[in-house]
Amino acid sequence: MFQSFQETARPEQGPPRLAALREELTREGLDGFIVPRADAHQGEYVAPHDDRLAWLTGFTGSAGYCVALTGEAGVFVDGRYRVQVKAQVASEFTPVDWPETGLAEWIVAKLPEGGTVGIDPWLFPVAQMRGLEEKLGKVALRRVDNLVDRIWHDQPAPPLGAVFAQPVELAGEAHGDKIARLARGLGSAAACVITLPDSIAWLLNIRGTDIPRNPVPHGFAILHAGGRVTLFMDARKLEGLGDHLGPEVEIAPPARFLEALGALEGPVQIDPASCPVAVADALEGREITEAPDPCLLPKACKNAAELDGTRAAHLRDGAAMVRFLAWLDRQPPGSLTETGVVTALENFRRATNALRDISFETIAGTGPNGAIVHYRVTENTDRTVEAGQLLLVDSGGQYVDGTTDITRTVPVGEVGDEERANFTRVLRGMIALSRLRFPEGLAGRDIDVLARAALWEAGLDYGHGTGHGVGAYLSVHEGPARIARTGTVPFAPGMILSNEPGFYREGAYGIRIENLIAVEPAPPLPGQVVPKMLRFETLTWVPIDRRLIVTDQLSRPERDWLDGYHAQVLARIGPLVEGEDADWLERACAPL
Template identity: 70%
Template structure:
């Protein structure tokens, strides 16, 4: 259930597995094969059975691609993983910065004609169309998965049990959700493949994926306000009569056959629908996943649950930080930090799981944005270093995600300068008032402005959506250059600017925030404005702040934040931890 320390795949495993894959390419008459980190449900998280990219290449990040050709092979990763991929992937694979270089652009430079095979369950309709448009000289034949053919001990598909999410936490009966969404359909039916969409729609949760409480299955929402759910009967054994008369269950083996028999326009979301589903329908209609936006806009019960989860999680974090501060530099390792933090969360007696693998990176490891400590990489947390800890919990009433960067001993000037600029960006977003209708790409520059002034930046988005006891990474909203969905009241996002100096240190400060309506100001001419409610109440390490870089308004915000942290948490802490918190929340 909790963090384990599994050795990263050795880089020398890549070449023999790539050789075996190329033998399969020759047998199939293909010139190349696409290997995404994806499964048939096109969610962010995958089960061990679907970790094909990791098994083939050694790369363990949560997003990426491999293109394996007869003579060349490349691994594509985004800004979060460019340090990590160098350490994990053998030189037989080229490392490509993605999305700056797209799959199609790279393929087009090395393969003008030929056959590029792919598993139709693992490629979205959108990406298939993009490849077909940009690579007209290639044919893209769907095929059986060639990695599966060479993976002798591939794990079995997950068979986790499904359970109901209580109505007092869901905030709306699933029958009402079905009826509400069906009224807005512009087709006779909509296919839903994303596991968290199905879980939200039916007020269920599952255990097919570690850290994310979702079941693997498919669903069809019909315009007559009924749902057909394709899920193994064994997974539903504990659900009783929860689903009710509006939901019919069918075996997953019937899914494609049933799709082919549907009449009238059937809607798919091309961003998440696999090619296999679109092919079964023949001529589907494009449209968004009908659950995406309603799921993102939390109701009052979901917001109240999230606040309660964050209060509980903050107490665990403060107990952890107080303990950490009492340890002498060099006496702890990164794994020891992770174990203690997870013990504090378990001690709440409310933790269902951690919400993702805890990131505990000291010194140079902190510069690896999504670093995962292993027995091979574990190192002492030494004097004068920064320790970056990014973690979260899954509670039945909410999902948390928090990052704190902590000074171990006395920090250097470069570290404090960079930390303060990151903090200025986090405060800028936290304080922001903005007109309704703006999207995440409009908010993102506020988080980066102080870094830009010093010629600095970071290679990841500023914020992602967060679910309600669901995925810690939830769309469609995000604060990033690519965030085009307008923000709406009820959405939960992370606010996490950072800075990373490869080989030296990493900095990230992260709170979760909820979009809410802003009070109207005297003389306001904008019809409606929004602002952010802070959900995370954990002190920020003031030892890393160069106060001379903060404006009066920024100091006031931080002092007010720390005052609220202390007043919120101190009554629930023992005397020693309360005393530590008082010091950590001192006025600057």
């Protein structure tokens, strides 16, 4: 139900584990070793076997690094985790604000010229390795076996989860057609190496159980220009899938992957952003071409079947959320803890009898815990939901027809004027993106400002991106497009993104409002000059708490949008709930 990291990521064990790692540094003649939160497949989420960063440091966030030097150990985290890391790591580890401070810059400042730092070549993509080497100057990087694995004596085994087929009526395209279409796009390359688990799952219309909350299997694949795929995956995971995979897909043991790379003839395409250094090393001496993973863009641009499935999943999930929020409103302040909130919400989703899994560990943070952007309740941090506080709940579901992700912030009793004013500023940012029409060709960096403008007017901001891509019964975080200052991939019809501005007052409260949205063509306006414009279709249908809105802060178009949104919520979700839940929904959707 709630995530506990006591078994693996135990902060009190950080100092002795760091000491053991430093003994390995001495044996190897190294001055340091970099431990990323990554696996050989370069997915965002890792199996327990690969959660080395958490095991070593106690930090359980979904992104970060530890640079363990002989004299100092830095834990690099971005804006989502700067409160969390302080609570999770021992004093022997130094939190470092990243990417403001880069790995290379920090290492150069700490090590003398001629120092040597070790990396596991399976855990670093080619582009990142190049960037590190360029910035490290006279500090050398040396490829070594993973030093953490040497000292992690009870390390869990690699995952061996079952793989199953995704029906073509939900995938919208047969995997044989996908293989042929992508193979034709390889240009001069004779083969393309694919390492991302969700790319392989999408390409072959399969799903897996190797990663908690993400229905993807671990494996590697080679897409051949002739229109076939070699899949390097343990055959035990693929039992019963022979008829589904068909003659276009050859199954090979993972142990043969490097050997097969060495035997390839002709130019080989890799994606330097995700291809591990170990793979590039195995291709040494062959002609290598570089291009984005060919699955990324077509996977992101959902077809009609995937969009229809996602819409259906959001109606089902929206009804579960309404039942939960109505139940939550009936609980007296002080009667619940965060774990009780998490358990109840997951039970409401499971009661749909359609939930395959939650899409990530549910976030339920009350009071100061809400200010921890990716907070995960544990036995040690569990707080009572008390009157006068905000409760931030960020959650989602994995259904066979779609993936959901929604955040709602609710008041527990009466809350202060500051909280209501800042909630309204966050809401204005979310509405600004929801109402937006924009020319084709724009990317996330072009529109991110709109979600922040109302906060900037008050000198406020938030330290995370505004939106990430979302898969179709795949990973809840999906590239390549995002709404952020760093988002450079142009939006295209079919992309599903989150719209989730927020504000966080450390030690006091957190606010975030999140809907999922899909990019679609915008119908032309009278006198329109721009040839093609896009807009966002709203996918999430759950009330936004009107008790936290300062109505006078909203413009007339913003009020109209919110009233229209709530009217749609009532029309779409009303028939799916009944009794006191239906009564609650009608009150929650009343016009401002």
